[in-house]
Amino acid sequence: MSARIALTLPDPERDHISGSVDGSIRLLEYGDYECPSCGMAQPIVKEIQRQLGGDLLFAFRHFPLTKIHPHSEHAAEAAEAAGTQGIFWDMHDLLFENQGALEDEDLTAYAAELGLDKTRLIREVTSSLYAARIREDFKSGIRGGVNGTPTFFINGERYDGALDLRHLLNSLAFHST
Secondary structure (H helix, E strand, O other), rough: OOOOOOOHHHOOOEEEEEEEOOOOOOEEEEEEOOOOHOOOOOOHHHHHHHHHHHHHEEEEEEEEOOOOOOOOOOOOHHHHHHHHOHHHHHHHHHHHOOOOOOHHHHHHHHHHHHHOOOHHHHHHHHOOHHHHHHHHHHHHHHHOOOOOOEEEEEEEEEOOOOOOOHHHHHHHHHOOO
């Protein structure tokens, strides 16, 4: 993995992206699967994706706050493991839908629910196979000024407004011009 990732812009070559690489709006989130605020932001991001369609490229980077969210690291590992089996976004969504149940046995159940090789997934999670990738995301966030979750960047600029649909959509529209 490249140590020189763009700090505040999604990198389609490296990041988990959803949407069009040709989109005029690039939304990057640094998030934590156990963070209640990230969980509340998740449906807002989904609605933005629905409304903006091909105009939006969305990327997610891991920023597990392990001191206050003890299951966040393994949840991020599970998302990465699912990604190697081709379904990062399905696991991503499932983890946010089940923030209160992120123990290893829960992660195994989610893997089974998604049709993944659950033995492989839990082995990769418990061996910290993706720790370097997660640490790289985290460090890029620190270098970009992230100090909590969720933190969003719109076309490379940090968004510090209200985390509601109206304000975020207005900011996205402003940055697309």
